[in-house]
Every structure is written in C-alpha cells, then in structure tokens.
Amino acid sequence: MKILYQIPFGSHLYGTQTPQSDLDYKGVFMPSSREVLLGRIPQSKSDRRQKADGEKNQPGEIDREFYSLHEFVRLALEGQTVAIDMLHADPTLWIDSSG
Numbered sequence: 001m002k003i004l005y006q007i008p009f010g011s012h013l014y015g016t017q018t019p020q021s022d023l024d025y026k027g028v029f030m031p032s033s034r035e036v037l038l039g040r041i042p043q044s045k046s047d048r049r050q051k052a053d054g055e056k057n058q059p060g061e062i063d064r065e066f067y068s069l070h071e072f073v074r075l076a077l078e079g080q081t082v083a084i085d086m087l088h089a090d091p092t093l094w095i096d097s098s099g
Contacts, residue, residue, distance in 0.1 A: 001045060002030040003066065005086070006095040013089060022057035025095075026086055027066040043071040 006027035011017040031041040048063040057063065067075065067083075075083035 001032075001066065004028045004030055004069065006064075006066070007086060007089045007093045008095075009085070013085065013093065020059045022059065022061045022063065025062070025064040026082065027064070027095075028069055028072045028086075029066040031068050031070075041068050041070065043068060 004027070006025055007013065008023065009026040010024040011021045012023055029045065035041045044065055044067050046063070046065045048065075051057075072083060072086075076087060
C-alpha cells in the first residue's frame with residue numbers, strides 16, 4: 001500500500017492526549033493499479049487489533065486507518081469532519097509516505 005499522507009489523529013492531533021491515551025493515525029493511500037483495473041478499490045484499509053464489543057484501546061495502543069484517494073476526496077467534498085481535520089493538520093505532524 002502506497003501511503004500518500006499520514007497524521008496522528010484524535011487527542012494527539014488536538015494536543016489533548018494523556019498518559020492513558022491510545023494513538024490513532026489517519027491517512028490517505030493510493031490504490032494499486034490492480035485494484036483500479038479490477039474496479040475493486042477499497043474505501044479504506046485499517047490496521048487495528050480486534051476487540052470485543054465495548055472494549056476500548058489500552059494506553060499506547062495504535063490504530064491506523066487509511067482512506068483511498070478517491071474516498072478521501074469524496075469525504076472532503078462532502079465537508080466531513082475527518083477529512084477537514086486531516087486537511088488542516090499542522091504540517092509538523094505529517095508523517096512521510098511509504099514511497
């Protein structure tokens with residue numbers, strides 16, 4: 001997966017994290033040519049531990065969610081908060097892409 005953009009999200013984006021906070025990342029990925037050609041572009045991909053219903057993340061636990069480029073653009077055009085927050089994140093928080 002080619003990551004175009006990634007930032008810390010939630011409390012780490014807003015500077016309100018505590019020692020008990022988990023760490024969330026949001027980002028945008030470029031779909032593979034295979035996904036595009038087959039018309040099977042996922043809206044998002046995530047990397048997180050499976051949890052039981054109602055179970056919360058533990059302190060320091062990391063969740064990552066990446067939106068495909070077309071889904072991110074759709075969210076931004078709709079004015080969805082997640083996309084707007086990502087677009088206006090301080091550039092010092094940006095994490096380099098996977099190349």
